[in-house]
Amino acid sequence: MKKLIDEYPSLIRIWLGNQLYIAVTDPELVKKVLQSPKTIEKGDVYRFVRPWLGKGLILGPAATWRVHRKLIAPTFNMRILESFIEVFARQSEILVREMEVELGGNEFDVLDYVARCVLDILCETAMGVPSTVQTRRDSPYLNAVKTVEDTIFTRMFKVWLHPDIIFYSTSLGAKQKNCLRYLHNYTDDVIREKRTQLNNFSDLKNTESSENSKLSRKAFLDLLIELSNEEMKFSNEELREEVDTMMGAGHETSASLATFAILMLANFPEIQQKCYDELCEIFGDEVNEQTQITRDDIRRMEYLERVIKETARLFPVGPILVRNVTDDLDIGKCVLPKGSSVIIPLIELHRRADLWTNPFEFDPDRFLPDEVAKRHPYSYIPFSAGPRNCIGSQFAMMSMKILLSTVLRKYILQKDLKIRIQDMRLTTYLILKSVNPIRVKILRRQIMK
Structure with missing residues (x-):
């Protein structure tokens, strides 16, 4: 094509x-x-993803999408997103600590580190449930996601696997079923845990809480559970499908774009230096310290935002x-x-x-x-456009600015050999990925005096 x-x-x-x-x-x-309202419906090619994500916001038919989009939109209010800055920053600090084992070594695959960080961020902010994937050596969730992506991608391009009756009689179909069973059970566990937290919330109402903590209770999953409990606008199946959509699609897209951005920063040291200079202006003598990032700090990261946008131009995740x-x-x-x-x-x-x-x-x-x-x-x-654009674009931009700025405040990113963008081999496993692993090396930044 x-x-x-x-x-x-x-x-x-x-x-x-x-x-x-x-x-x-x-x-x-x-x-x-x-x-146009005549092109609201997603293409039939996405039907192969529906066993995983169901009829959530990304894949749902127009009639369902219109209702769910209106209900879910308040979850992505900027004031609510800003209440998660502390979580973005804390998980990004864990990321740089986990990456420390690579200091001064050879180039390493950075996607694995970033994907774990993004998943922890997503669980705690959008889902409202803490996660410790970054500190585990193995992540069954990430492994299952990769397997499902592989099976979907394979099926799309092998026409004889398109009929369900054929696909699910193959070993590939059986593998996908097993992984989806795990992923859906994982989502059910997240929902159950969140329900328990909400039920126990009354026991904490007399404790000291800030306005931000109150806002954080109106995260994505909180809103859906409240609606399903009080107004019955979401069935149990719809609730799980929206959660799966956020967990699956949100995680993969953010991790991919952040990883491409890290590659570009390593590949173009002069641009990386401009980003670091901007961070020095924002944080001053504390640029290399673990200082709390504020919303004003994020807004001042103008050059870093342009780096992310240029990355999304060349490597749109969809x-x-x-x-x-x-x-x-x-x-x-x-x-x-x-x-x-x-x-x-x-x-x-x-x-x-x-x-x-x-x-x-x-x-x-x-x-x-x-x-x-x-x-x-x-x-x-890069996040589509029109009425059915990506609802999580601001969430993605804010989390990536904090993640990338935290990495740049700690490490210098390097490539052994500079690569030409036009020579990069790319593929699409539902989202854009590099055929070859994205590898960089890191050096510790000198502490400013």
């Missing part, structure tokens, strides 16, 4: 069997597609969006017929030479306000 898009202009017809796909890379046409066309849609140049599907390849959109000067150059200053104003707003949509 990438080769076809490179060779032909936007609006490419691609037939896979009897299914028509139209690839769109023109920002204005992308806008028309993503804003490299391809697919939407079903539920009714004929006139987008100006043509009419997209009912029953077809639209492909929006973000990785191509974000690397188009006519939209981005020197598209393979890593340049965070592309996201200075003046530069952003020059571009079409739909030329950069």
